[in-house]
Amino acid sequence: MESAHSSATASLDGTLVSRTCEVPDVSYRAFLAAQETPHVHWSTPEGLELVGAGVAVDVTGDGAERFARLRDRAEAVFGAMDVDGPPAARPRMLGGVSFSPEHDPDPPWEGFPAAQFVLPETQLTRTDDRTYLTVSRYGRTVDAAAVESALDAAHERVADLPAMVPSGDPPGVVETAHLTSREEWHEMVESAVQRIESGDLRKVVLALALSVDLGSEVDIPSVLERLRRTYPECYRFLVAPTDSAGFFGAPPERLVRLDGREVRTEALAGSAARGDTPEADADLAAELVESEKIQHEQGLVADAIREQLAPLGEVREGDQHVHRLATIQHLRTPIEATLDADGHVLDIVEALHPTPAVGGLPPAAAQRVIHETESFDRGWYAAPVGWFDASGDGEFAVGIRSGVAGGARATLFAGNGIVADSDPAAEWDEVRLKYRPILDELTRTGSGEGREATDGEATASEPSDRDQTAE
Numbered sequence: 149m150e151s152a153h154s155s156a157t158a159s160l161d162g163t164l165v166s167r168t169c170e171v172p173d174v175s176y177r178a179f180l181a182a183q184e185t186p187h188v189h190w191s192t193p194e195g196l197e198l199v200g201a202g203v204a205v206d207v208t209g210d211g212a213e214r215f216a217r218l219r220d221r222a223e224a225v226f227g228a229m230d231v232d233g234p235p236a237a238r239p240r241m242l243g244g245v246s247f248s249p250e251h252d253p254d255p256p257w258e259g260f261p262a263a264q265f266v267l268p269e270t271q272l273t274r275t276d277d278r279t280y281l282t283v284s285r286y287g288r289t290v291d292a293a294a295v296e297s298a299l300d301a302a303h304e305r306v307a308d309l310p311a312m313v314p315s316g317d318p319p320g321v322v323e324t325a326h327l328t329s330r331e332e333w334h335e336m337v338e339s340a341v342q343r344i345e346s347g348d349l350r351k352v353v354l355a356l357a358l359s360v361d362l363g364s365e366v367d368i369p370s371v372l373e374r375l376r377r378t379y380p381e382c383y384r385f386l387v388a389p390t391d392s393a394g395f396f397g398a399p400p401e402r403l404v405r406l407d408g409r410e411v412r413t414e415a416l417a418g419s420a421a422r423g424d425t426p427e428a429d430a431d432l433a434a435e436l437v438e439s440e441k442i443q444h445e446q447g448l449v450a451d452a453i454r455e456q457l458a459p460l461g462e463v464r465e466g467d468q469h470v471h472r473l474a475t476i477q478h479l480r481t482p483i484e485a486t487l488d489a490d491g492h493v494l495d496i497v498e499a500l501h502p503t504p505a506v507g508g509l510p511p512a513a514a515q516r517v518i519h520e521t522e523s524f525d526r527g528w529y530a531a532p533v534g535w536f537d538a539s540g541d542g543e544f545a546v547g548i549r550s551g552v553a554g555g556a557r558a559t560l561f562a563g564n565g566i567v568a569d570s571d572p573a574a575e576w577d578e579v580r581l582k583y584r585p586i587l588d589e590l591t592r593t594g595s596g597e598g599r600e601a602t603d604g605e606a607t608a609s610e611p612s613d614r615d616q617t618a619e
């Protein structure tokens with residue numbers, strides 16, 4: 149196979165050849181298990197599922213110009229295409245970027261550059277009850293007949309795979325360790341509050357990292373499958389450049405979706421636990437809505453997003469509501485815009501990232517505080533992850549409720565918006581709530597032992613108080 153990795157020197161003057169056929173439903177976990185890395189996975193709450201392996205072509209970028217570079221390189225790749233297949237399975241670049249443009253791929257982020265998108269060599273697309281298999285290749289001398297026979301061969305391999313596989317047990321959590329102590333957190337929050345009071349900062353999102361020793365090697369696609377059942381209203385993603393590290397998560401937050409000139413985004417900020425009874429749950433939701441602190445936090449995010457979009461077109465704000473997930477609830481305001489001119493989703497991603505839901509205000513001051521106070525590298529945590537296509541359409545989530553894992557080790561991340569009246573102890577408890585989606589699914593519990601759930605089958609995963617493990 150002639151593959152093109154777009155390092156600065158690689159030429160992107162080839163042709164992208166892509167062929168697709170419809171296949172019976174197949175377990176994406178079985179599909180990935182049969183393929184070499186890199187692996188990518190993207191699922192939306194609306195039901196689009198993309199699972200890819202191998203590289204037909206990839207594009208990378210780093211530094212302040214990384215989005216412009218990505219876009220230029222992608223345009224070069226998409227400039228010459230020979231594609232045969234339905235629109236649902238059109239060629240897409242899947243991947244993401246690091247939180248900061250300056251990013252060193254040190255452990256646990258080995259293999260993750262500052263920005264990387266892959267057009268997979270082999271891909272499954274599930275949408276509207278159909279499953280498609282696509283094979284793509286890129287190069288100067290790619291022969292369409294060779295791609296067609298590669299698709300036939302891939303089809304035969306996929307036909308041997310099961311439609312469902314048992315989900316297996318979670319790896320189990322042996323030990324967890326905060327990379328930031330509770331005392332350090334108190335100091336971080338107090339110092340951020342002082343800066344806010346002194347007027348040079350309005351809000352900053354500070355994060356914690358939790359190092360987790362697992363009982364056995366983690367099977368990330370299985371974890372994602374369990375997350376699908378517990379958090380059906382969230383995105384799910386995996387970016388695994390190699391066998392030794394995968395960044396994955398179940399974010400509740402859309403950064404942006406661009407369809408033609410229609411932009412959809414949202415302000416998601418302000419969190420509360422779920423109550424044990426419907427009454428307690430409703431009380432917590434009401435506190436969220438009535439809290440001045442949380443409304444202030446939410447308002448800063450919504451205003452900043454509207455301001456970023458205003459130069460691009462007409463912006464509309466929807467009704468604020470409480471967005472309930474299995475273990476946490478958030479305030480959420482949908483925001484839409486109609487662009488005045490054709491745009492590329494990467495331009496909107498660049499304009500919005502980081503929103504004050506993961507960065508802060510003013511953005512540069514918040515970035516400095518994050519850099520100075522957090523004791524670990526955010527890597528790809530809280531950064532845009534998603535896909536874009538040849539026409540510049542695409543969709544991105546914010547890479548929160550996430551972790552990076554390999555072998556029997558994982559590092560989970562979670563952050564909280566700090567504003568003038570933030571209390572360090574309350575913020576500590578709230579951050580720990582945000583580890584739960586991933587931590588719960590890594591933890592082997594009594595009810596999970598030996599369960600034989602399969603793709604698509606619901607299991608009873610009660611949101612128990614397993615976040616105690618995070619101590």
Ligand SMILES: C=C(O[C@H]1C=CC=C(C(=O)O)[C@@H]1O)C(=O)O
Nearest residue numbers: 417418419505548562563564565
């Ligand atoms: C930064 C995270 O959450 C953000 C999204 C929703 C609510 C948030 C909050 O209430 O602070 C955060 O801004 C995270 O989950 O790591």
